[in-house]
Amino acid sequence: MRQINTNTACSGKMSFGRSALITVLCLSASLSAMAQAMGGAQTLFISNEVSKDNMVTLRFNAPKANDVKVVTQMTKAPQQMKKNDKGVWEVTFGPVKPDMYPYAFNVDGVQVADPGNSNIFPNENFQNSVLDVPGPTPLVHSIRNVPHGLVTYRYYNSAELGNRTVVVYTPPGYEANPSKKYPVLYLLHGSSDTEETWTKVGRANFILDNLIKEGKAQEMIIVMPYGRAYPTITKTGSLRDWPNLQEFKKDFFGNLMPFVEKNYRTKNDKDSRAIAGFSGGGGTSLYFGLNNQDKFSYVIGFAPGMLKNEFDRNNAYAFENPEKTNKQLKLFWMGVGTEDPTYGTIKNDYMKVLDEKKIKYESFFSDGGHTWMNCKLFLSTVAQKLFK
Amino acid sequence: MRQINTNTACSGKMSFGRSALITVLCLSASLSAMAQAMGGAQTLFISNEVSKDNMVTLRFNAPKANDVKVVTQMTKAPQQMKKNDKGVWEVTFGPVKPDMYPYAFNVDGVQVADPGNSNIFPNENFQNSVLDVPGPTPLVHSIRNVPHGLVTYRYYNSAELGNRTVVVYTPPGYEANPSKKYPVLYLLHGSSDTEETWTKVGRANFILDNLIKEGKAQEMIIVMPYGRAYPTITKTGSLRDWPNLQEFKKDFFGNLMPFVEKNYRTKNDKDSRAIAGFSGGGGTSLYFGLNNQDKFSYVIGFAPGMLKNEFDRNNAYAFENPEKTNKQLKLFWMGVGTEDPTYGTIKNDYMKVLDEKKIKYESFFSDGGHTWMNCKLFLSTVAQKLFK
Numbered sequence: 001m002r003q004i005n006t007n008t009a010c011s012g013k014m015s016f017g018r019s020a021l022i023t024v025l026c027l028s029a030s031l032s033a034m035a036q037a038m039g040g041a042q043t044l045f046i047s048n049e050v051s052k053d054n055m056v057t058l059r060f061n062a063p064k065a066n067d068v069k070v071v072t073q074m075t076k077a078p079q080q081m082k083k084n085d086k087g088v089w090e091v092t093f094g095p096v097k098p099d100m101y102p103y104a105f106n107v108d109g110v111q112v113a114d115p116g117n118s119n120i121f122p123n124e125n126f127q128n129s130v131l132d133v134p135g136p137t138p139l140v141h142s143i144r145n146v147p148h149g150l151v152t153y154r155y156y157n158s159a160e161l162g163n164r165t166v167v168v169y170t171p172p173g174y175e176a177n178p179s180k181k182y183p184v185l186y187l188l189h190g191s192s193d194t195e196e197t198w199t200k201v202g203r204a205n206f207i208l209d210n211l212i213k214e215g216k217a218q219e220m221i222i223v224m225p226y227g228r229a230y231p232t233i234t235k236t237g238s239l240r241d242w243p244n245l246q247e248f249k250k251d252f253f254g255n256l257m258p259f260v261e262k263n264y265r266t267k268n269d270k271d272s273r274a275i276a277g278f279s280g281g282g283g284t285s286l287y288f289g290l291n292n293q294d295k296f297s298y299v300i301g302f303a304p305g306m307l308k309n310e311f312d313r314n315n316a317y318a319f320e321n322p323e324k325t326n327k328q329l330k331l332f333w334m335g336v337g338t339e340d341p342t343y344g345t346i347k348n349d350y351m352k353v354l355d356e357k358k359i360k361y362e363s364f365f366s367d368g369g370h371t372w373m374n375c376k377l378f379l380s381t382v383a384q385k386l387f388k
Numbered sequence: 389m390r391q392i393n394t395n396t397a398c399s400g401k402m403s404f405g406r407s408a409l410i411t412v413l414c415l416s417a418s419l420s421a422m423a424q425a426m427g428g429a430q431t432l433f434i435s436n437e438v439s440k441d442n443m444v445t446l447r448f449n450a451p452k453a454n455d456v457k458v459v460t461q462m463t464k465a466p467q468q469m470k471k472n473d474k475g476v477w478e479v480t481f482g483p484v485k486p487d488m489y490p491y492a493f494n495v496d497g498v499q500v501a502d503p504g505n506s507n508i509f510p511n512e513n514f515q516n517s518v519l520d521v522p523g524p525t526p527l528v529h530s531i532r533n534v535p536h537g538l539v540t541y542r543y544y545n546s547a548e549l550g551n552r553t554v555v556v557y558t559p560p561g562y563e564a565n566p567s568k569k570y571p572v573l574y575l576l577h578g579s580s581d582t583e584e585t586w587t588k589v590g591r592a593n594f595i596l597d598n599l600i601k602e603g604k605a606q607e608m609i610i611v612m613p614y615g616r617a618y619p620t621i622t623k624t625g626s627l628r629d630w631p632n633l634q635e636f637k638k639d640f641f642g643n644l645m646p647f648v649e650k651n652y653r654t655k656n657d658k659d660s661r662a663i664a665g666f667s668g669g670g671g672t673s674l675y676f677g678l679n680n681q682d683k684f685s686y687v688i689g690f691a692p693g694m695l696k697n698e699f700d701r702n703n704a705y706a707f708e709n710p711e712k713t714n715k716q717l718k719l720f721w722m723g724v725g726t727e728d729p730t731y732g733t734i735k736n737d738y739m740k741v742l743d744e745k746k747i748k749y750e751s752f753f754s755d756g757g758h759t760w761m762n763c764k765l766f767l768s769t770v771a772q773k774l775f776k
Contacts, residue, residue: 046624064497109452110495111503116623118512118582127503127515143551148543153587155536163531175651178566194506199541235504236434263563 045088047116050133054095060105060114063087071111072103073371074133081105098135099373100203102128122200124228124235125192130201138210140380141203146213147172151205156259158251161232166256167195168264169205169222171212181265183387184221185298186252187379188277188285191239191305195226201372202278207380218387223260225252227281239280240305245287252288253295271330274298274386278375279342280305287314293328298386301334302378303342303370308349318359326360331385335364335378342370433476435504438521442483448493448502451475459499460491461759462521469493486523487761488591490516509589512616512623513580518589526598528768529591534601535560539593544647546639549620554644555583556652557593557610559600569653571660571775572609573686574640575767576669579627579693583614589760590666595768606775611648613640615669627668628693633675640676641683659718662686662774666763667730668693675702681716686774689722690766691730691758696737706747714748719773723752723766730758 049057058070060081068089070079074096081089089105102121105112113120114129121128138144149171158164171182187204189197198204204222211217227239229247237244261268273296277285282304289299291314306314318325325332336346347365354361364381368374437445446458448469456477458467462484469477477493490509493500501508502517509516526532537559546552559570575592577585586592592610599605615627617635625632649656661684665673670692677687679702694702706713713720724734735753742749752769756762 046622062498107498108496110450110498110500112498112500113515115499115513115515118510118584120508120510122506122508124506125503127501143543145545145551151541153539153541155531157533163533196506234434 045116047114048129048131050096050131051094054098054133055092056094056096056131056133057090057092058103058105058114059088059090059116060107060112061088062107065089065107067108069106070103071106072101072131073369073373074101074103074131078106096133098133098139100130100132100139100141100201100376101373102130102201104128119200122194122196123192124194140210141207141376142210143206144210144213146209148209149174149205149212151199154259154263156255158255160247161229161251161255164251164255165195165226166260167199167224168260169199169208169224170264171208171219171221173219174221174265178265181267182219182221183272184223184260184264184266184274185383185386186223186225186273186275186285188227188239188275188281189224190278190282191227191237191280192235193227193278193281195224197372198222198224198375202375202379204379207376208383211380211383217383220383220387221260221264221266223256225256227277227284238305240283240287240310245284248284249288253292257295270295270328271297272387274300274331276300276302276379276382277304278302278372278378279370282306283310283314290315290318290325290332293317293325297328297330299329299332300382301346302375303336303340304334304346305342306345306350308345311350311353315353315359319357322357322359326358329360331382332359332361333364333382333385334361335366335374335381337366337368337370337374339367339369340374433504435502436517436519438484438519439482442486442521443480444482444484444519444521445478445480446491446493446502447476447478447504448495448500449476450495453477453495455496457494458491459494460489460519461757461761462489462491462519466494484521486521486527488518488520488527488529488589488764489761490518490589492516507588510582510584511580512582528598529595529764530598531594532598532601534597536597537562537593537600539587542647542651544643546643548635549617549639552639552643553583553614554648555587555612556648557587557596557612558652559596559607559609561607562609562653566653569655570607570609572611572648572652572654572662573771573774574611574613574661574663574673576615576627576663576665576673577612578666578670579615579668580623581615581666581669583612585760586610586612586763590763590767592767595764596771599768599771605771608771608775609648609652609654611644613644615665615672626693628671628675628698633672636672637676641680645683658683658716659685660775662688662719664688664690664767664770665692666690666760666766667758670694671698671702678703678706678713678720681705681713685716685718687717687720688770689734690763691724691728692722692734693730694733694738696733699738699741703741703747707745710745710747714746717748719770720747720749721752721770721773722749723754723762723769725754725756725758725762727755727757728762 047059068081079091079093081091083089113127117129119130152168229244232247233244275285275289275296282301283306289296435447456469467479467481469479471477501515505517507518540556617632620635621632663673663677663684670689671694674689677684
C-alpha cells in the first residue's frame with residue numbers, strides 16, 4: 001500500500017479496478033483508513049519537524065524529481081534538498097528565529113505546498129504551507145491555554161455580489177455577557193488572500209486572546225470580510241484596482257457593516273470603529289477610512305499598497321481637511337518593513353506629503369519585508385492602541 | 389512582473405535585493421497588490437472554469453514540465469493537458485455530472501493542488517483542490533439564499549492532548565432563540581482529514597441549511613471534532629488504530645462532550661444525540677456509538693472503515709445485547725458506495741453477522757466509491773431521519 005502514500009501514486013494511467021481505487025485514494029479518501037480498510041499498512045513519513053533547538057526538517061516525496069528545494073522566508077535563500085534511497089527529499093536547516101512562516105517545495109520548477117501539513121495559506125494565487133516555529137517563551141500569536149474567543153464563518157447576502165462569507169472574531173466572554181457591547185475592528189486581507197488569511201496565517205484571533213488576557217488590548221470584535229467584489233470583478237487584479245474598490249465599497253458599507261451591526265452587539269459610534277488592512281487591503285483601508293472619518297476614528301495600514309498616483313484618491317478628504325482629520329481621527333497608523341517594496345513609497349513619498357500637509361500619523365518600521373510575520377507584528381502592536 | 393505569477397518564479401537562486409523580494413512575493417505577499425505596489429501589471433490566467441453546459445476547463449502554469457494531467461473523480465481516467473505557447477497547460481472536458489469534486493494536477497509525477505483555487509481539501513496526507521459543478525437546479529450542498537447557520541471554530545483544552553480545535557455548526561435561529569435547546573450530531577472525519585473537512589468538502593452546514601429550510605431535517609447542532617489524538621498519537625496511522633481510538637475516546641467523552649454541553653444549548657438525553665463518521669471516523673462512530681447506547685440513540689457509519697477482526701470490538705455491547713440494542717437505538721444506519729473498497733466487508737461480512745444476530749439496521753447503497761460526493765449524499769439522506 002505504500003505507493004498510495006506517494007505523490008506519484010496518481011501518475012499511472014487510471015482504469016477500473018484497483019487503480020481506480022488508487023485514484024480514489026489519491027483524491028478524496030482518508031488514505032490511512034482506506035489502507036487499513038483494504039488490509040494494508042500505512043507507512044507515512046513526517047514531512048515537517050521542528051526540533052527543540054529550532055532546527056527545521058522538511059521532507060517531500062518525489063522519487064522521479066531531478067531537483068527539489070524549499071522556498072521559504074525562514075531563510076534568505078532556498079534550501080536545497082537531498083533525495084534519500086526511498087525517493088524522499090530531505091533537508092534540515094536553522095536554527096530558525098521563532099515565528100510562523102510560509103513555505104513550499106519547488107519541484108523541478110513547480111511550487112508545491114506540503115502534502116503532509118494541513119496548515120495551508122489561504123490564497124487565490126499560490127500554494128503555501130504554514131509552519132509554526134515556537135519560541136522559548138510563548139509568542140504573541142501562539143495558542144495558549146487562555147480563554148479563547150470564537151472564530152465564526154458567517155454568510156450574508158449582497159444584492160450585487162450574491163452570497164458572501166465573512167469571518168468574525170468575538171472575544172472571550174462575548175457569549176457570557178449578553179448585554180455587553182463591543183468596539184469593532186474591520187480587518188482587510190491582501191490582494192490574493194481570502195477572508196481566512198487573517199486568522200490562519202495572521203493568527204488575529206490568538207493574538208487578541210493573548211493581548212486581552214494580559215490586559216494589553218481592549219475586548220473587541222474583529223470582522224474579516226472577503227475583499228474582492230467577485231464575481232462582478234474577476235480574481236485576476238488587485239483589490240486596489242478602481243473597479244474592485246468601487247464594487248467592494250458598495251458591499252462593505254451597504255451590506256457588510258449593516259449585517260455586522262444587526263447580528264453582533266457592536267458599539268456603533270465612530271470612536272468604536274477601526275479599519276485596518278494589509279497590502280492591497282491596506283490601500284483599501286486608507287481609502288475607506290480616511291474618506292469616511294464620520295464612520296472610523298482609527299485608520300490603519302499594514303504595508304499599504306498605494307502608488308503615488310493613488311495618494312489623492314485615498315486622501316481626498318484628508319488632504320482637503322487636514323485639521324479636521326487631525327481632530328476626527330484618534331489614530332492614523334502605518335506599519336511597514338524596511339525590506340518591503342512598499343517601504344520607499346510609504347516612507348519617502350507618502351509620509352512626506354502627510355508631513356507637508358501637517359496630517360498627524362504614527363509610523364512603525366520593522367525589519368523584514370512584505371510578510372505575514374510582519375502582519376502579526378503590526379496587528380499585535382496596533383491592537384494595543386485601539387479603543388482606549 | 390509576470391514571472392512572479394508563475395510557479396517557476398521561486399526556482400531561481402535567491403539573494404538579497406530584487407530576487408529576495410521575489411521570494412517574498414512567492415511565499416507570502418499578496419502578489420497582485422505587490423505587483424501594483426512595485427508598478428508592475430498582473431497578468432494572471434483563470435485556472436478553473438465551469439461553463440453553463442458543465443464543461444470544465446482547468447489550467448496550470450508549468451513551462452518546464454514534460455507532462456501534466458488532471459487527476460480527479462470528475463472523470464474515470466486522468467485528463468491529459470496540453471501546453472500552450474505561454475507554458476500554461478490546459479484541458480477542457482465534460483460535461484461533468486453536477487456535484488462538488490476534488491481534483492489535482494499531476495506534474496511529471498508530482499501531485500499539486502490548483503494554485504488559483506483557494507478551495508482546498510483539508511487533509512494531512514495530500515493536496516487537493518475542490519471544484520463545485522453546479523446543476524440546473526440547486527444541489528442539496530449548494531450555497532443558496534436561505535437562512536444560514538453559523539460555522540464556529542472553538543478551542544477547548546484537553547488535559548491529555550492540550551489545546552484542540554472543534555468546528556461547530558449551529559442552525560439558523562440558534563442566536564435568535566436564546567431559550568431553545570437543540571439535539572446534537574457528532575460528525576467524525578476520515579483518517580487523514582481534519583476538523584474542517586466536513587464543512588469545506590462535505591458542506592455539512594449548507595446541506596443542513598437547505599434541508600432545514602425545506603422542512604426535511606430537524607434543527608440540530610453539528611459538532612465536528614479533530615479525530616486524531618495528536619500529539620500523543622502521531623499523524624502516520626489510522627484513526628481506527630487501537631491506541632488512537634483509546635486516546636480519542638478519553639478526549640471525546642472526557643473533554644469534548646462536556647465542553648459542548650456546557651457551551652451550547654444542547655438537549656442532553658440519548659434520543660437527542662447522534663454519532664456519525666466517514667471511513668476511519670465511521671469505524672470510530674460505530675465503536676463509540678454501539679458501545680455507548682446510553683449516550684446515543686442514533687449510530688451512523690458512512691463507508692465505515694472496519695476490518696473483520698474489528699467487528700467484535702466495535703460491537704462488543706451490541707453482540708451481547710442484540711434485543712436491547714434494537715430497543716435502545718432509534719436508528720442504526722450505514723451508507724456505502726458499491727465501488728467503495730469497504731463495500732464487500734460491510735455488505736457481505738458485517739451486515740451478514742448483524743442479520744445472524746438479528747440486530748436491526750438500515751443500509752443505503754449508492755453508486756461510486758469512497759468519496760466525499762458520497763459523503764454529501766449520505767449526510768443529506770440520513771439527516772432527514774434524525775431526531776424525529
